[in-house]
């Protein structure tokens with residue numbers, strides 16, 4: 001984590017590198033870096049949220065390249081893999097019945113919507129995630145793009161809060 005005033009003063013390339021693990025959407029990172037300096041954390045999150053509110057299907061597909069399936073803790077040392085592991089830490093991967101249900105649910109979701117099921121995992125138990133997956137399987141295509149984008153926005157803003165502090 002770095003302080004806001006430090007972020008405001010970073011060279012563009014370093015500021016971009018700091019924000020990249022928040023979401024794999026270069027347009028979001030570039031726009032946020034270009035909008036500096038921010039007077040407060042609240043202003044930073046307001047702008048980050050406003051940019052995220054413009055995301056559509058294309059941005060969702062772009063971002064999913066960096067999000068492992070729920071229940072599949074990603075290997076690798078990249079920053080976003082470490083963030084995913086931490087975010088999914090409440091999913092008890094020793095619970096083999098839950099793990100099997102998540103795998104089966106992910107497969108049904110991917111067969112239905114053609115992409116990885118995305119949910120803000122931080123603060124949710126494995127059971128809550130499984131319940132949300134079942135609920136969202138009943139969505140129309142359009143409803144589910146909206147639902148997935150809201151989860152992507154929540155994940156992104158949570159990661160931003162972890163990257164830049166007061």
Ligand SMILES: NC(=O)NC1=NC(=O)NC1=O
Pocket residue numbers: 066067068069070083084085087088116117118119120121122155
């Ligand atoms: N497929 C996913 O939902 N992945 C993730 N959710 C999170 O909160 N972090 C992830 O990596």
